[in-house]
Amino acid sequence: MIVIAADDSLVNPAMTPVDPTDMLAWLAREGVVLQSRGSVFGEQVYLCARGRRHPIVSAARLEELGFRWPADVQPVPEKLLASYAPGGGVPTPWWAAIDTAALGDAMAVREALACSLSGIGLEIGAGASPFPVPPRCRVIYGDRLTYEQLVAEPYPGQRLCDIVIPDVLTDFDTIENVADGSLDFLVACHVIEHTRNPIGSIAAAWRKLKPGGRLVLVVPDKERTFDRDRPTTTLEHLVEDHRSPDRTNDYAHYEEFYTLAQPIPEFARAAEVARHFAEGYAIHYHAWTHDTFAEMLDYVDREICGWSHVWTHPAVADESRCIEFYAVLVK
Ligand SMILES: C[S@@+](CC[C@H](N)C(=O)[O-])C[C@H]1O[C@@H](n2cnc3c(N)ncnc32)[C@H](O)[C@@H]1O
Structure with a gap:
């Protein structure tokens, strides 16, 4: 539901x-x-x-x-x-x-969601902003990149001393190296847009959680980021990526990203797109609004894996204080 x-x-x-x-x-x-x-x-x-x-x-x-x-x-x-x-x-x-009047910015909402977590969890892609879980939680940190790779190319604004050392190398597309049914919670903030097959990522998260475990997703709202000129990814596209997760299909994502999101001048674009594709650079493959993301969750819940509860919330405040929307799925 x-x-x-x-x-x-x-x-x-x-x-x-x-x-x-x-x-x-x-x-x-x-x-x-x-x-x-x-x-x-x-x-x-x-x-x-x-x-x-x-x-x-x-x-x-x-x-x-x-x-x-x-x-x-x-x-x-x-x-x-x-x-x-x-x-x-x-x-x-x-x-x-849990005082909605006080939830004036993105960090306040993250904190409100974090308060309900307990036990052992995995955070994928913490970067330099690990989710503010209560210290009584035990968090295992996972990333597709090693610590050395993360510090070699920090995202803008990341302080090197804050970059989290991953405990486990894992990709959100498959969540390998993590046992099925082992987690009380799984958190991914600003990561699902980097996955090739988001429906597959949510299904993988479902497998890794214990019954009653929570998946917390924090997702950039395309209308509040550099993705605003891209078309919103359709449900049909996401279903196709799940049914036929063929790497060659991703080429179109790179072309769109480097034309509309982080534009490269036309004369250099083809070569740069080919280079980033070959290196597997983690672009935003997909772009959502709150409502289109909720539509995808509805599909996953009906067709792929049933959750006992699915909750979403749009971005709060204005763009200067919050560029993200939220989802919590309870297994
Ligand atoms: C934009 S940063 C997010 C940092 C932080 N969570 C935040 O909210 O500011 C994305 C992080 O996710 C990692 N990442 C990207 N794609 C991933 C994937 N498919 N699987 C695992 N980690 C991924 C990146 O290496 C990076 O550490």
């Missing part, structure tokens, strides 16, 4: 709230708050726990989590902070986050 929110409600009836006492107890037991002043981390304050660092966005957030500002913040050398791997922000405790 597809449930598409008609208003701006973000409360998913199928989501079980986290016990707040659990989270605070855990933080008090194991988290430390560290800050170093320097060129790598600047003034940023981090909650460090289980080998990962989670940026704290404000003194108010720190206090919500049960720490005092500045008494509980320990100054440390940069080297010590660098020894903690990036691990995403610390979400506002769920009872504060």
